Amino acid sequence: MLAKYIARNENTASRIIDGQAVIMTLTDNTLHTLNAVGSRIWELCTGQKTMEEIIQIIQEEYISSRPDEIRSDCEIFFKDLYSKGMVVILDEKAQGNN
Amino acid sequence: MKDIISYVQEKKIPLAVHINLTRRCNLHCLHCCVGKGRKTASGQAGTTEAGFELGLMHIQRVFEELAQVGCLLLTLSGGEVLLRDDLLEIISRARELDFAVKIFTNGTLVGRKEAQAFHRLRIQEVHVSLYGADAKIHDLITGVSGSWTKSMEGIRWLREEGVAVKVKCPIMKQNLAEYRKVYELAVSLGADYAFDPMITVRDDGNRDPLNYRISQEDLQMVLADPIFQTKRKSYREREESFACSASMMSEISEEVLCSAGHYICFISPEGDINPCVQLPIFCGNVLEHDFQWIWYHSPQMLRIRNLRMKDVRSCNNCRYLPWCARCPGLAYLEDGDLLGPSSAACWMVQAKEGDRQFNNQIQANNQIQPIVT
Numbered sequence A: 001m002l003a004k005y006i007a008r009n010e011n012t013a014s015r016i017i018d019g020q021a022v023i024m025t026l027t028d029n030t031l032h033t034l035n036a037v038g039s040r041i042w043e044l045c046t047g048q049k050t051m052e053e054i055i056q057i058i059q060e061e062y063i064s065s066r067p068d069e070i071r072s073d074c075e076i077f078f079k080d081l082y083s084k085g086m087v088v089i090l091d092e093k094a095q096g097n098n
Numbered sequence B: 001m002k003d004i005i006s007y008v009q010e011k012k013i014p015l016a017v018h019i020n021l022t023r024r025c026n027l028h029c030l031h032c033c034v035g036k037g038r039k040t041a042s043g044q045a046g047t048t049e050a051g052f053e054l055g056l057m058h059i060q061r062v063f064e065e066l067a068q069v070g071c072l073l074l075t076l077s078g079g080e081v082l083l084r085d086d087l088l089e090i091i092s093r094a095r096e097l098d099f100a101v102k103i104f105t106n107g108t109l110v111g112r113k114e115a116q117a118f119h120r121l122r123i124q125e126v127h128v129s130l131y132g133a134d135a136k137i138h139d140l141i142t143g144v145s146g147s148w149t150k151s152m153e154g155i156r157w158l159r160e161e162g163v164a165v166k167v168k169c170p171i172m173k174q175n176l177a178e179y180r181k182v183y184e185l186a187v188s189l190g191a192d193y194a195f196d197p198m199i200t201v202r203d204d205g206n207r208d209p210l211n212y213r214i215s216q217e218d219l220q221m222v223l224a225d226p227i228f229q230t231k232r233k234s235y236r237e238r239e240e241s242f243a244c245s246a247s248m249m250s251e252i253s254e255e256v257l258c259s260a261g262h263y264i265c266f267i268s269p270e271g272d273i274n275p276c277v278q279l280p281i282f283c284g285n286v287l288e289h290d291f292q293w294i295w296y297h298s299p300q301m302l303r304i305r306n307l308r309m310k311d312v313r314s315c316n317n318c319r320y321l322p323w324c325a326r327c328p329g330l331a332y333l334e335d336g337d338l339l340g341p342s343s344a345a346c347w348m349v350q351a352k353e354g355d356r357q358f359n360n361q362i363q364a365n366n367q368i369q370p371i372v373t
């Protein structure tokens, strides 16, 4: 599963405000906010990286946290984003280069 | 991050911006609140028949500036916004910049093509005005025969394409007997609904629409209707209050007048910026200054932003103040004083409380002194 690509769902609109993602899910008019790490992951959800690649980037960027903790937190976070309809999981890399 | 609304209010981030893209309309609704406005702005783009309108190039620039300062929620309205030939291009640009976009329309120009495009562009919600459950009353109010049928076709296309629709029905003398039927119609169409007895003066101060406001007795009856009881969480919550048509969230500090100029803003078809769609105080034009400068530095914007509830001196002794959903924009437009009692809010709270003496007493004591001109 972690080898699959992850992208923001088209049914969202988002803005990074002072380093933190504010996301509107357009299907239920709900505003969500993410913390700093969540916001960084959100930025990386472009369909160009697999979940595994994103976990590795976060592990490199947050070296003061334990890698295994980061991994399990990221996995929970991906599931949460998916269950709220905020991301889609793709077998192939998305078109485009962002 | 703490609660997002408290945060954007504290940081003065214009999270939600309402843009009227045109004053042109194909209907002539009795109660229409869109006035003539400025005939021309600074004149850098083409002048259309019905007056100056920001062109696509300027709108694109404004969108970029808005995105930079943290705006996320856009409402695009008019006039009739579908009269803009470039509307779909405008929405595409907004979506490319990852805005959530709502459209306010009369629905008459929505066909399959537009509905499909709205679905493809993931429009958050399309608000369609409907004044009756059949053509008779609706067409009387719009002044255009056949408009009800067209609006209904528009709603059906939108629903067929899976676009979220909210049917909006102002309640006025002409359609008081209809709104319940509109409610049933909206439910049968799978649409959300909103009813509003707060008919307002035009944004240019023209008072004609007030002739259509329902009586206080009728308002009391409307407020007692269970369909409002389920929608409105409480009278104090501004989110659902009839007075505030602009703010979407109730979590605004009790100290400030309202959300206007704190996290919401308005841009007219000519590019004029006001703190709110309902507060027509000119703060600058996007052809003369960038949005950021107007939002953070315009003296008029700062003046509105710095006002506090304690400045609403004549209301401070009012026993209804804790329950009053006073809109400073309506107080300004209708009564000439941003900081004075609002006859619209008095009318509403009086109906709510059933105190018929109250309005007369307030009007007798009211010293109207406009503070912002």
Ligand code: SF4
Pocket: B243, B244, B245, B246, B247, B257, B258, B259, B260, B264, B276, B277, B278, B279, B326, B327, B328, B329, B330
């Ligand atoms: S001016 Fe009126 S409509 Fe606008 S935010 Fe304030 S209360 Fe709401």
Ligand code: SF4
Pocket: B314, B315, B318, B319, B320, B321, B324, B325, B326, B340, B341, B342, B343, B345, B346, B349, B362
């Ligand atoms: S607007 Fe009217 S009801 Fe509201 S606080 Fe002022 S005087 Fe009282």
